[in-house]
Amino acid sequence: MQKKVVILGGGESGTGAAILAKSKGFDVFLSDRGQLNQKYIDVLDREQIPFEQGMHSESRVLESDLVIKSPGIPDTVALIVALKEKGIPVISEIEFASRYTNAKIIAITGSNGKTTTTLLTYHLLKNAGLNVGLAGNIGDSFAWQVAEKEFDYYVLEISSFQLDNIEKFHPQIAVLLNITPDHLDRYGYDFQNYINSKFNIVQNQTAEDHLIFFKDSEVIAAELSKHNIDSHQIKVSLAHKPAEGAFLHEGKLISNVANGSFEQVFDELPIKGPHNAINAMSAIAVAQLVGVSSEKISEGLKSFTNAPHRLELVEVINGVTYINDSKATNVDSVFYALGSFEKPIILIAGGVDKGNDYSQIEALVRNKVKGLVVLSKDSEKLERYFSGITPQIYITQDVQDAVNKAQQWSVSGDIVLLSPACASFDLFKNYEDRGEKFKTAVRNLTIHNN
Structure with a gap:
């Protein structure tokens, strides 16, 4: 009798796991509580792998012999807890x-x-x-x-x-x-x-x-x-x-x-x-x-070219260097980013705070940052912590406004650094979206300057 494998999550890793499981002769079913990307629907249809979206059919999931779950699903959700209570192994795609x-x-x-x-x-x-x-x-x-x-x-x-x-x-x-x-x-x-x-x-x-x-x-x-x-x-x-x-x-x-x-x-x-x-x-x-x-x-x-959004040079405008470090979603990343430059910095930071401790970057901010632009729906923690540590703080929820203010504060030789220390989900789809919108905002400055 075929072993039943259920895949929870139908993104890149889940669809890949479904394809491998089918190739190894398992009875495969994929379940996603959200909506699947059309690209993956087409693949699952082509491979004749049954799937559901917008829900998890709990009874069907709990009949499986093995569950492969998306990394995005925490172990604490009720369905995973129920699987573990039944002794059904839950593993990752890797x-x-x-x-x-x-x-x-x-x-x-x-x-x-x-x-x-x-x-x-x-x-x-x-x-x-x-x-x-x-x-x-x-x-x-x-x-x-x-x-x-x-x-x-x-x-x-x-x-x-x-x-x-x-x-x-x-x-x-x-x-x-x-x-x-x-x-x-x-x-x-x-x-x-x-x-x-x-x-x-x-x-x-x-x-x-x-x-x-x-x-x-x-x-x-x-x-x-x-x-x-x-x-x-x-x-x-x-x-x-x-x-x-x-x-x-x-x-x-x-x-x-x-x-x-x-x-x-x-x-x-x-x-x-x-x-x-x-x-x-x-x-x-x-x-x-x-x-x-x-x-x-x-x-x-x-000959190496790094991925975008990691200390990525965007433009140099009137002697000011604009750097996109949108991937810096925690304080440690910002620590390294600030340590990478000797010139004065205007720092653009903020987003969804994941329990950040800003003391790690306090000395660097005090010594290097001439202005902090907080780009976030919830600015209070950053504003409160760095008030008095950096000479000026500006709050906004608009990336173009953030870049405009950074330009206003900057002089030739300065660095404008987007290095948020936070997740992006309050104002953006993800860190890539945040980085791309920052780059667009910077390039808008070059248009206005020409």
């Missing part, structure tokens, strides 16, 4: 897909920097001619690729939400960039719950595997001391020089990994700032572990 591939898995997580590090790692491996796929929290569904393609390596960006529902997921190389308070609304406002989720990435690693981690993170160091981790540890640092690992010294990225030695002048690379030094060193260490030559690593680093 867990499911990993059961059906023999490819080496490189899994990258962290509160910040994981997209840049994932894209850069993928670029270094692909540029070196390796047969490599890109998936996880980015690009095409991991399960979909496992169903239809044959790769030797997968580079996966992995979120805490995806790690919450793994059992046997086993990356041969795990990268842990940092852990700072984020998504605390999902974790009962308990930072330790979030830390535990991130550390799931190493739970199935063996002595044959590798863990690359940021040595300077006090949170990671404290957590490592609590665990017996079997994998071989490789350290990345801005402050120390680990014997095996990567570090920044006199402007050079130096990586001594897998009996190889690599050096690169950081200023020659297209990505800037201390956080990107950490990201680059992590990617370099992965590349060395899988045998990429120093020449190919250097070539790949120089």
Whole structure:
């Protein structure tokens, strides 16, 4: 008798999981409480996979042998609780897909920097001619690729939400960039719950595997001391020089990994700032572990183009540089963004606060920020915290108004930085929408200036 698999959530990962489950002979049903994108409806129809939208038929879901759920569905919702009470396994798409591939898995997580590090790692491996796929929290569904393609390596960006529902997921190389308070609304406002989720990435690693981690993170160091981790540890640092690992010294990225030695002048690379030094060193260490030559690593680093909305240069207008860092949805990201510039900054921040602690950036704001524009429906917390710390604060709910005010405050040599520290859902569809609207608003200034 066919095993019944129910997929909860019909986005990219859910549709991909449905395709893989069908290809493996499962009796598949997909259920989404929202409305499916037409693109995915067409795929499910073509593959003859039954689905429902706008509801979950609870009785049908509770008859399943296995449930694969979207990362966006918390474990606390009533349906998931009911499934667990019945003893029905609930897993993530990355867990499911990993059961059906023999490819080496490189899994990258962290509160910040994981997209840049994932894209850069993928670029270094692909540029070196390796047969490599890109998936996880980015690009095409991991399960979909496992169903239809044959790769030797997968580079996966992995979120805490995806790690919450793994059992046997086993990356041969795990990268842990940092852990700072984020998504605390999902974790009962308990930072330790979030830390535990991130550390799931190493739970199935063996002595044959590798863990690359940021040595300077006090949170990671404290957590490592609590665990017996079997994998071989490789350290990345801005402050120390680990014997095996990567570090920044006199402007050079130096990586001594897998009996190889690599050096690169950081200023020659297209990505800037201390956080990107950490990201680059992590990617370099992965590349060395899988045998990429120093020449190919250097070539790949120089030809890399980062994803948009991450310290993205938009325009320079009358000597003022406009930077789109809309992906900075937590305070730690803003800390790194502010640390990336020496010139005076007009900071545009705000949105949906996820339990932010602004003390982390207080000194940087005091020393570098000449004006704060709060772009948000709920400005009170930011306004209250930074009143008296930054010389001027302006409140708005309109992105063009925010950019106009930043231009008014700025002089040649200044930086106007959109780095919100908050989620985007109060005024925008998502961080991409926020970033695109910011770029449009900046380009409107160039039209008026011409």
